[in-house]
Amino acid sequence: MTAEETASALVAEARGLATDAVAALTAADTVAELTAARPDLLGKGAPLTGLRRRVGSLAPEDRPAAGRALSEALAEVAARYEARLDELRAAERRRQLEAERLDLTELPERPPVGRLHVISQTQRRLEDVFCAMGYTVAEGPEIETEWHNFGALNFPPGHPARDMYDTLYVDHGPPGSTLLRTHTSPVQVRVMQRQSPPLYVVAPGRCYRQDTADATHMPVFHQIEGLVVDEGITLGDLAGAIETFTTAYFGPGFTSRLRPSYFPFTEPSAEFDVQRPDGTWLELGGSGMVHPSVLEVCGLDPERWSGFAFGFGIDRLAMLRYSIDDLRDLWTNDSRFLEQF
Numbered sequence: 001m002t003a004e005e006t007a008s009a010l011v012a013e014a015r016g017l018a019t020d021a022v023a024a025l026t027a028a029d030t031v032a033e034l035t036a037a038r039p040d041l042l043g044k045g046a047p048l049t050g051l052r053r054r055v056g057s058l059a060p061e062d063r064p065a066a067g068r069a070l071s072e073a074l075a076e077v078a079a080r081y082e083a084r085l086d087e088l089r090a091a092e093r094r095r096q097l098e099a100e101r102l103d104l105t106e107l108p109e110r111p112p113v114g115r116l117h118v119i120s121q122t123q124r125r126l127e128d129v130f131c132a133m134g135y136t137v138a139e140g141p142e143i144e145t146e147w148h149n150f151g152a153l154n155f156p157p158g159h160p161a162r163d164m165y166d167t168l169y170v171d172h173g174p175p176g177s178t179l180l181r182t183h184t185s186p187v188q189v190r191v192m193q194r195q196s197p198p199l200y201v202v203a204p205g206r207c208y209r210q211d212t213a214d215a216t217h218m219p220v221f222h223q224i225e226g227l228v229v230d231e232g233i234t235l236g237d238l239a240g241a242i243e244t245f246t247t248a249y250f251g252p253g254f255t256s257r258l259r260p261s262y263f264p265f266t267e268p269s270a271e272f273d274v275q276r277p278d279g280t281w282l283e284l285g286g287s288g289m290v291h292p293s294v295l296e297v298c299g300l301d302p303e304r305w306s307g308f309a310f311g312f313g314i315d316r317l318a319m320l321r322y323s324i325d326d327l328r329d330l331w332t333n334d335s336r337f338l339e340q341f
């Protein structure tokens with residue numbers, strides 16, 4: 001065998017051994033298996049490493065090339081070894097993470113969370129609209145004196161307008177002196193007595209009338225009262241406030257109108273209606289210019305101050321907005337009904 005043949009045989013053998021080594025390390029399935037095989041693939045006793053000893057027996061001019069080829073084969077195996085090691089380590093880490101994973105989709109079910117009643121939601125929305133218009137929110141008691149509910153509002157005892165309100169009296173004090181307020185208008189009186197103008201307030205709350213419950217009547221219902229008292233307030237301001245409220249609450253397609261009416265505590269008085277985009281009208285509530293004798297009773301000079309007031313039903317508004325067709329559903333408190341809002 002010539003020296004040249006021996007050199008090429010050595011290089012061919014090195015390539016063969018390198019291929020075997022790569023096949024062996026590729027076959028290792030775990031980090032432990034791979035590291036255990038390392039001495040046999042790259043260690044001092046590995047067949048490929050052993051070929052080094054035979055380079056010395058080649059012809060001197062062949063040694064550098066054969067040595068280089070051998071080094072390249074070893075470097076190739078070492079690089080494949082490292083790559084496989086990284087691969088197996090990553091796979092093992094993945095398996096571990098997978099095994100330790102917390103399944104967040106299987107947390108115990110949370111108890112159902114409640115919500116505001118649809119009437120409270122409506123009331124708050126109304127308060128928001130009026131607050132944006134510069135009004136503040138006032139409150140008054142639900143158990144009222146006859147004087148605040150009627151007397152101060154220009155309903156003298158025996159006045160026929162009292163018959164409009166099917167009053168529930170409370171057995172407290174002299175007969176007929178204490179009642180469940182039939183409207184939120186007594187809050188007007190309390191605000192005017194308590195604060196000095198300019199006044200821009202709304203007063204939402206519960207009202208009571210002797211009524212048999214049916215789809216459109218309840219003995220307990222909610223109103224929101226508005227009261228403005230300032231210098232130079234006119235009927236035009238009332239119409240403007242109603243219109244501003246209408247578009248703010250219902251939307252730009254809606255408009256409002258005032259229709260002559262009668263309330264003892266406003267003069268002139270008007271019902272106000274809201275027109276829907278389809279052209280139909282909805283009667284919403286009562287309004288008018290605060291009667292001079294009401295201002296006087298509350299200690300305000302009607303020569304200096306003038307104002308307007310309005311009041312309407314919150315429940316009706318909610319029925320309209322949410323297409324509720326039976327008022328009684330608002331009181332049954334069936335969660336399947338209430339959850340819709």
Ligand code: PHE
Nearest residue numbers: 183185286287288309310311
């Ligand atoms: N309080 C009246 C009612 O319930 C409505 C109203 C309020 C009228 C304010 C005029 C001014 O019928």
